[in-house]
Amino acid sequence: xxxxxxxxxxxxxxxxxxxxxxxxxxxxxxxxxxxxxxxxxxxxxxxxxxxxxxxxxxxxxxxxxxxxxxxxxxxxxxxxxxxxxxxxxxxxxxxxxxxxxxxxxxxxxxxxxxxxxxxxxxxxxxxxxxxxxxxxxxxxxxxxxxxxxxxxxxxxxxxxxxxxxxxxxxxxxxxxxxxxxxxxxxxxxxxxxxxx
Amino acid sequence: xxxxxxxxxxxxxxxxxxxxxxxxxxxxxxxxxxxxxxxxxxxxxxxxxxxxxxxxxxxxxxxxxxxxxxxxxxxxxxxxxxxxxxxxxxxxxxxxxxxxxxxxxxxxxxxxxxxxxxxxxxxxxxxxxxxxxxxxxxxxxxxxxxxxxxxxxxxxxxxxxxxxxxxxxxxxxxxxxxxxxxxxxxxxxxxxxxxxxxxxxxxxxxxxxxxxxxxxxxxxxxxxxxxxxxxxxxxxxxxxxxxxxxxxxxxxxxxxxxxxxxxxxxxxxxxxxxxxxxxxxxxxxxxxxxxxxxxxxxxxxxxxxxxxxxxxxxxxxxxxxxxxxxxxxxxxxxxxxxxxxxxxxxxxxxxxxxxxxxxxxxxxxxxxxxxxxxxxxxxxxxxxxxxxxxxxxxxxxxxxxxxxxxxxxxxxxxxxxxxxxxxxxxxxxxxxxxxxxxxxxxxxxxxxxxxxxxxxxxxxxxxxxxxxxxxxxxxxxxxxxxxxxxxxxxxxxxxxxxxxxx
Numbered sequence: 001x002x003x004x005x006x007x008x009x010x011x012x013x014x015x016x017x018x019x020x021x022x023x024x025x026x027x028x029x030x031x032x033x034x035x036x037x038x039x040x041x042x043x044x045x046x047x048x049x050x051x052x053x054x055x056x057x058x059x060x061x062x063x064x065x066x067x068x069x070x071x072x073x074x075x076x077x078x079x080x081x082x083x084x085x086x087x088x089x090x091x092x093x094x095x096x097x098x099x100x101x102x103x104x105x106x107x108x109x110x111x112x113x114x115x116x117x118x119x120x121x122x123x124x125x126x127x128x129x130x131x132x133x134x135x136x137x138x139x140x141x142x143x144x145x146x147x148x149x150x151x152x153x154x155x156x157x158x159x160x161x162x163x164x165x166x167x168x169x170x171x172x173x174x175x176x177x178x179x180x181x182x183x184x185x186x187x188x189x190x191x192x193x194x195x196x
Numbered sequence: 197x198x199x200x201x202x203x204x205x206x207x208x209x210x211x212x213x214x215x216x217x218x219x220x221x222x223x224x225x226x227x228x229x230x231x232x233x234x235x236x237x238x239x240x241x242x243x244x245x246x247x248x249x250x251x252x253x254x255x256x257x258x259x260x261x262x263x264x265x266x267x268x269x270x271x272x273x274x275x276x277x278x279x280x281x282x283x284x285x286x287x288x289x290x291x292x293x294x295x296x297x298x299x300x301x302x303x304x305x306x307x308x309x310x311x312x313x314x315x316x317x318x319x320x321x322x323x324x325x326x327x328x329x330x331x332x333x334x335x336x337x338x339x340x341x342x343x344x345x346x347x348x349x350x351x352x353x354x355x356x357x358x359x360x361x362x363x364x365x366x367x368x369x370x371x372x373x374x375x376x377x378x379x380x381x382x383x384x385x386x387x388x389x390x391x392x393x394x395x396x397x398x399x400x401x402x403x404x405x406x407x408x409x410x411x412x413x414x415x416x417x418x419x420x421x422x423x424x425x426x427x428x429x430x431x432x433x434x435x436x437x438x439x440x441x442x443x444x445x446x447x448x449x450x451x452x453x454x455x456x457x458x459x460x461x462x463x464x465x466x467x468x469x470x471x472x473x474x475x476x477x478x479x480x481x482x483x484x485x486x487x488x489x490x491x492x493x494x495x496x497x498x499x500x501x502x503x504x505x506x507x508x509x510x511x512x513x514x515x516x517x518x519x520x521x522x523x524x525x526x527x528x529x530x531x532x533x534x535x536x537x538x539x540x541x542x543x544x545x546x547x548x549x550x551x552x553x554x555x556x557x558x559x560x561x562x563x564x565x566x567x568x569x570x571x572x573x574x575x576x577x578x579x580x581x582x583x584x585x586x587x588x589x590x591x592x593x594x595x596x597x598x599x600x601x602x603x604x605x606x607x608x609x610x611x612x613x614x615x616x617x618x619x620x621x622x623x624x625x626x627x628x629x630x631x632x633x634x635x636x637x638x639x640x641x642x643x644x645x646x647x648x649x650x651x652x653x654x655x656x657x658x659x660x661x662x663x664x665x666x667x668x669x670x671x672x673x674x675x676x677x678x679x680x681x682x683x684x685x686x687x688x689x690x691x692x693x694x695x696x697x698x
Binding site: 102135139182183 | 552640643
């Protein structure tokens with residue numbers, strides 16, 4: 001093989017190597033979770049490659065006095081019911097810093113459904129009540145975090161009723177009346193700057 | 197430089213705690229009525245912009261750099277200035293009574309912000325009637341009703357002029373004349389005090405009805421209704437009872453019946469005010485297996501509430517002579533329905549639930565007062581209460597008017613009085629103990645919804661705060677707290693028992 005031939009082969013190999021490096025670094029960026037930044041919504045669910053929507057979720061403000069409306073990535077669901085499930089699954093996860101979690105750890109979503117009248121039912125596991133630390137303020141924040149997360153993101157839902165363990169409940173911890181459905185309420189919400 | 201000034205005004209602006217106006221504003225919409233809190237600052241009345249935004253579905257954005265606030269409704273915008281008494285409404289400048297003010301974190305707008313700035317961008321009609329303190333939103337029929345009393349008689353004459361004309365029904369039963377106007381609400385600027393053969397004139401919570409209580413000496417009244425193009429007039433003429441007219445010339449006032457009559461009269465059909473404060477229920481929150489909030493050092497809410505309830509009972513009974521019924525006087529579980537049932541069965545005139553609060557963050561502290569916020573069903577129940585009364589027979593061949601209202605919504609017809617009591621509590625507490633981030637709130641509280649009497653709930657401290665956990669156990673703190681609550685009860689008692697002011 002002539003010297004020119006060697007140079008040609010070497011050049012092709014080099015081009016491939018550079019292309020492979022670029023491709024791998026780009027892929028890495030796509031697959032890896034985005035670095036925390038106040039400008040871009042962070043995923044509430046782990047896999048960033050899954051199609052997602054930007055939803056408004058609600059957590060305690062850092063001063064513990066109000067609800068913060070925080071934009072987050074939530075996996076795309078097919079239809080309002082599935083989308084509602086995804087939103088609630090994300091809402092039940094730990095709050096991103098610096099916000100405060102309001103729903104007791106260990107609470108799971110048992111079911112979510114929407115009636116033709118626009119009433120949504122959020123069925124939570126017993127931990128939502130048994131593990132709740134109590135106090136009217138904390139309870140109001142918990143209830144409206146759930147209610148607002150559903151009503152703010154699903155246009156077809158007007159009212160939300162919270163069930164515990166599949167049944168109608170009196171309260172979560174002795175204060176807020178859960179016997180009737182709630183409408184969205186923004187009195188407790190404090191707007192946050194930008195997105196999380 | 198001016199930019200800095202504007203920011204300073206916005207940040208430091210009038211922080212002064214305003215005083216509450218003589219009577220709260222009432223919002224009337226097709227969904228019903230609700231009180232709206234307002235504040236008087238430097239002689240001007242203000243309303244919280246957050247309250248207004250929630251009531252009217254407005255979007256509010258504060259712009260500290262531009263020095264103002266942007267309020268948006270369906271793409272239409274109002275920009276209000278922080279340092280000038282003016283606002284730009286869809287590009288047109290309007291003047292206001294005062295610039296927007298600030299109280300803590302809340303932004304306050306002067307009352308005329310509603311008709312001048314919001315009304316022009318709003319879909320529905322918004323009308324502010326200052327004299328009767330009504331804020332009317334949407335297509336709601338609220339005629340003005342002028343009540344006049346001529347005591348020079350007998351007969352004692354009372355006229356009610358309803359403008360514009362409306363269908364009116366009248367009834368006379370058990371010493372009371374009821375005038376009911378077929379409207380959504382009534383705009384009554386002043387209600388005269390009783391005189392002559394009329395003891396009292398009252399307007400109920402529903403305020404489509406005027407109840408006129410007659411004197412024990414009164415005979416059967418003549419009631420006539422006339423309608424012209426301008427108004428509907430109801431004339432009630434009350435003569436002296438026939439028996440007494442023929443009595444001996446110097447008419448000695450009948451000794452026993454006169455004072456006894458009001459207390460023996462059946463409970464008011466629609467009256468917002470309970471005539472007396474004789475019995476109150478103090479509800480010590482939680483109990484038994486339900487510990488309530490647990491403080492960082494292990495203090496349990498159920499114990500604190502019981503201690504405070506016992507202290508309050510002693511104070512109120514000894515100083516005020518009001519009977520106090522406790523929903524529990526030991527460490528046992530009492531369901532929320534049972535607490536309401538105890539209050540309703542005791543025919544209590546006031547219900548107060550004592551609790552300690554909890555926050556997800558330990559640093560939050562202070563006292564907060566709650567009264568019931570009605571949902572759609574509650575507002576409906578409250579509106580329909582007047583239409584669903586029944587006169588039912590009870591033991592002894594007499595009858596008693598009963599409000600047919602779902603039992604779990606019993607509080608619906610007392611929300612205005614509850615709001616009054618809650619405001620008094622908040623004002624008295626603020627004088628003696630530190631206030632929380634939201635000192636007075638309306639919320640869908642389960643334990644208040646079934647109480648068939650004015651009712652409020654106090655979150656005495658945040659037990660999740662270490663410092664407050666220590667303080668709430670001290671004699672000093674509990675003493676101050678109970679004195680403040682006592683002060684509010686005394687004021688509410690005076691409010692209930694005072695004749696309506698003209």
